[in-house]
Amino acid sequence: MAPSLRIFNEESESPKLLRVGTRLDKYRIVSRLGEGGFATVYAAYDTIEDRRVALKIPESRYLENSQTIDDLQREVRIMARLNHQGILRLKDARFVDGHFVMVFPMGEETLADRITRRIARSTAVDYALQMIDAVAYAHEQRILHRDIKPENFILFDNKLIQLTDFGLARIQTTAKHVSASGTLGFMAPEQAMGHPGYRSDVFSLGLVIYRLLSGELPDYPFEAPLPGYQKLRKGLSSDFVALIRKAIDPVPSRRFRDAVAMQNAVSRIRYPLSDRSVSQQLGRPVTVSRLSQRRAA
Template identity: 70%
Template sequence: MAVSLKIFRSSDQESGPLRIGSRLDKYRLTRRLGEGGFATVYAATDLVEDRKVALKIPDNRYLQNSQSLDDMQREVRIMAKLDHPAILPLKDARFIDGHFVIAFPLGEETLADRMTRRLSRATAIDYAVQMISAVGYAHEQMVLHRDIKPDNFVLFPNQVVQLTDFGLARFESRPHDVSGSGTLGYIAPEQAMGKPTYRSDVFSLGLVLYRLFAGDVPEYPFDRLPNFNRLRKGLSKDFVDLIKKAIDPTPNRRFRDGVAMHNAMSKIKFPLTDRSISLTGSNAYAPMTRRAA
């Protein structure tokens, strides 16, 4: 029987203000990395393990109701379930001095940051392989991410890219209505209407790939497929067709999930027209299986 885990906050825990240099148990905050709608992400040093980490710390106002605590518990449970080289691993999750702290390895930058500089097609293909594998694995584990975008892929040395931020994610065994949360420019039309499916994550990932190889995303929303002339230069027809299928505005014309997209990519031997890269035998493309959505 599955063990029920609850996030408890002691009534006598008082949370003081967080400042750079503050210490939370074994973590010392070194700089602020970013701030979202309900949480701030800090770079910190793990003083016990002597390594750099990223700490996601929700605003204390967000912790005042049970629904928010349930949301955090869901995010932690989802990340604890996922074990894949292209998904950012969870290191720690608990209340420290009245603050709820979620700890991850600290990357070098996000994919969004990296795409502001020139990127070779070979490197972009390497990233694409890993990202498709990550989403395929998440879907194989019945996890719907709902916020796939360049900012939620973190880069590490040796061209490793990992998917992160499962704050909107859900365990998904069947379609059901939820809030239309997501990021404008990457959210699928049906997800914006509150009806996300695995095909919605495929759409968002397809737009990330489009931007990775074209330099920008199509004007959104679009009722017809955008112009692919900028993609065709240097990319094989099979790979361009994969991106086309992923971002089709009609959900039923897309891959049914990341597993199907992953398996389709595994059949593309040469993603570049000059055949300088071969994906044959790539460990990232071991076959995945999941029942059809």
């Protein structure tokens, strides 16, 4: 049986006060990036590897709760098993000076930050293709994310975008009722009722893509015409627009059954942009694995 994080935490000392300049082993905190749920994210400097990193550190008071420890351990083990260019890599995870520290590569900004500024249509579609590919990979590994939203996609150089924050993720085995965890505005209606599944991840992903390409986020229950729909259609092929509409269908059975099926569908769209010459220049064509083809809807 794998050891519990509680075993390692028992021998840790009193938590060190965290502020700019604080050293946690080889990491020096540079600034506070934000907080959400029960953890705070810091920008830090790795003094050994000479590079910037992001530290996700849960509040110490939560570490006294056995459920929080179990959730952290699950998140670490899920992220450790994921190896994909579209998923943020977990570099390190351990107790340091009384704090549980998760270390990640440092990106430039979140998608939530980026969509506040103008984005070239081809770049936005490229991001969408990468996001679909990343979630499809997670679903292939039977990982249900449950909190897909713009804040959980991190941008890097060369227009690379990566999915992160698997704090609510679960290994999908059998359907069962769970708490209605997620983010309002991006949560599928059935997930809000405590019944998340691959189709609810597809719904959230579809809404992120809709927001990216239209500048608007429809409120559920959706009413026609959807806000920003004309802007969504601008420069996109009708097939790609139809794919997005299918992903955000309020009725789960009418969506793609998982992101793998969504990936297969988008791979059959030869020209996602109405300008075919630009479509052909997209730098990251979606790669469909044999497993994906077997699971296509």
